[in-house]
Amino acid sequence: MALAIRAEGLVKHYGETKALDGVDLEVPEGKVVGVLGPNGAGKTTAVRVLATLLRPDAGHATVHGHDVLKDPRAVRSLIGLTGQYASVDEDLSGTENLVLLARLLDFSRAGARAKAAELLEQFELTDAAGRAAKTYSGGMRRRLDLAASLVGNPSVLYLDEPTTGLDPHARNEVWAVVRKLVANGVTVLLTTQYLEEADQLADSITVFDHGRVVAEGRPDELKRRVGGQTLQVRPTSLRDLDVVYRILGDLTGSGRPATTTRAC
Amino acid sequence: MSTIALDRGMRHGFSLAWRGILKIRKNPEQLMDVTLAPIIFLVMFTYLFGGALAGNTDAYLQMLVPGIMVMNILQASMTAGVQMNTDVSKGVFDRFRSMPIARSAPLVGAVLADIVRYVVCIVVLLVVATIMGFRVQTGPAELLIAAALTILFGLCFCWASVFVGMLLKTPQAVQGMMFVLIMPLTFGSNVFVGTSTMPGWLKAWADISPVSLLSDALRGLLNGGAIAGPLTGSLIWMAGAVAVFFPLAMWAYRKRV
Numbered sequence: 001m002a003l004a005i006r007a008e009g010l011v012k013h014y015g016e017t018k019a020l021d022g023v024d025l026e027v028p029e030g031k032v033v034g035v036l037g038p039n040g041a042g043k044t045t046a047v048r049v050l051a052t053l054l055r056p057d058a059g060h061a062t063v064h065g066h067d068v069l070k071d072p073r074a075v076r077s078l079i080g081l082t083g084q085y086a087s088v089d090e091d092l093s094g095t096e097n098l099v100l101l102a103r104l105l106d107f108s109r110a111g112a113r114a115k116a117a118e119l120l121e122q123f124e125l126t127d128a129a130g131r132a133a134k135t136y137s138g139g140m141r142r143r144l145d146l147a148a149s150l151v152g153n154p155s156v157l158y159l160d161e162p163t164t165g166l167d168p169h170a171r172n173e174v175w176a177v178v179r180k181l182v183a184n185g186v187t188v189l190l191t192t193q194y195l196e197e198a199d200q201l202a203d204s205i206t207v208f209d210h211g212r213v214v215a216e217g218r219p220d221e222l223k224r225r226v227g228g229q230t231l232q233v234r235p236t237s238l239r240d241l242d243v244v245y246r247i248l249g250d251l252t253g254s255g256r257p258a259t260t261t262r263a264c
Numbered sequence: 265m266s267t268i269a270l271d272r273g274m275r276h277g278f279s280l281a282w283r284g285i286l287k288i289r290k291n292p293e294q295l296m297d298v299t300l301a302p303i304i305f306l307v308m309f310t311y312l313f314g315g316a317l318a319g320n321t322d323a324y325l326q327m328l329v330p331g332i333m334v335m336n337i338l339q340a341s342m343t344a345g346v347q348m349n350t351d352v353s354k355g356v357f358d359r360f361r362s363m364p365i366a367r368s369a370p371l372v373g374a375v376l377a378d379i380v381r382y383v384v385c386i387v388v389l390l391v392v393a394t395i396m397g398f399r400v401q402t403g404p405a406e407l408l409i410a411a412a413l414t415i416l417f418g419l420c421f422c423w424a425s426v427f428v429g430m431l432l433k434t435p436q437a438v439q440g441m442m443f444v445l446i447m448p449l450t451f452g453s454n455v456f457v458g459t460s461t462m463p464g465w466l467k468a469w470a471d472i473s474p475v476s477l478l479s480d481a482l483r484g485l486l487n488g489g490a491i492a493g494p495l496t497g498s499l500i501w502m503a504g505a506v507a508v509f510f511p512l513a514m515w516a517y518r519k520r521v
Binding site for chain 2: 048051052053073074076077079080081083087088089090091092096100101103104105106132148149152
């Protein structure tokens with residue numbers, strides 16, 4: 001399958017801090033890859049490198065074959081970015097924010113207005129279109145931010161912690177929007193602190209910690225490895241071990257449990 | 265850069281300037297520093313010191329207004345850095361920079377929008393001055409040239425503010441820093457008093473300071489008198505300010521964002 005994003009050996013140091021310490025990342029076209037990790041794991045740094053906002057100290061990355069360092073302009077024309085903090089202009093209304101971005105993307109005056117109206121409708125913001133963005137609720141603002149990143153019809157979308165700080169209702173709204181986009185063939189790189197969010201949206205998950213990739217795989221695989229439940233059983237008498245094996249094997253349906261034998 | 269690229273760059277600059285103008289319209293209190301502050305300075309200095317310094321307030325007003333124009337345009341131009349610092353810290357610039365537009369477009373746009381502030385500043389100042397008794401001794405053409413020169417001065421020196429705005433962390437720090445820089449620059453000049461009674465070191469600076477030279481050029485344009493000398497001097501200062509601070513501002517901007 002063709003790759004929308006390919007990053008190899010990305011390194012970014014801030015003094016002693018290794019924000020990225022050799023990260024490889026591949027995102028197939030039309031798929032959602034979730035980057036999961038705690039604060040400071042390097043998720044946002046990775047997104048900023050892939051969005052041409054930050055030069056890595058080493059390594060390279062391409063978006064649809066265009067190098068983020070050598071041909072940033074081509075990359076910028078393909079991507080949409082929704083930052084960790086909603087980066088719309090709070091003083092401007094929903095319409096004005098979107099019209100501005102459309103004009104910057106070389107839409108005509110009329111074309112920009114039409115595009116803004118279409119996006120506001122799609123994100124159910126038409127009623128609030130004329131109000132300053134600072135009067136929006138958290139969820140509305142995040143939706144406007146998403147709309148803003150879609151003005152240029154990007155084929156690759158970066159969502160940097162799109163639901164951090166949102167209540168469950170607003171979070172579900174954002175999830176619904178992302179699913180719709182993916183259904184339309186957009187490739188999504190999603191960063192999140194929540195396994196649940198990655199599980200809900202992502203086709204595969206990459207786990208970051210301290211600027212490194214520490215695990216990778218499909219959500220169910222990872223959950224089995226990382227979040228799986230553990231049952232420890234110690235028979236009082238060593239003779240019962242075989243019986244315990246059989247019972248546990250039947251119970252979990254996963255064959256022979258792992259054992260450590262220690263003399264008591 | 266091809267003409268088409270330049271044309272696109274200008275259009276993006278104008279689109280972003282439109283954003284700045286919308287913001288001014290929505291927050292008219294942003295204009296306070298270019299409307300109220302100049303009036304207070306004008307009224308205070310004219311009526312407090314005018315009599316003592318120039319014999320009567322009318323004569324002082326004729327001398328003061330051109331200088332106050334320079335002082336206020338400088339102050340108005342210094343908010344550019346504060347504004348831009350705010351934009352960067354709020355992440356608005358990240359969105360612009362992730363788009364296929366010229367790197368400098370957000371900076372150019374913000375500076376173009378500032379022209380509106382400069383015009384408001386000059387108009388308010390001249391209206392109040394006229395009410396107080398100030399009269400242009402020359403003609404409308406000279407007045408227009410004087411206003412245009414003042415605006416150009418603001419556009420050249422605002423890059424210093426953008427530079428500081430990109431270097432410092434918070435908008436408050438930028439504000440404080442600019443205040444510290446501007447106060448001596450405007451008061452250490454011939455805006456309020458002639459330089460003849462100043463100590464030698466201060467006079468030496470005040471005679472060649474950009475604020476003094478432009479004030480003299482404006483006095484020539486509005487009150488009649490020598491223009492060529494101070495005008496040449498102030499144009500050299502403006503060119504120098506752009507030549508030094510525009511690249512520095514761009515460098516700091518690239519490093520910051």
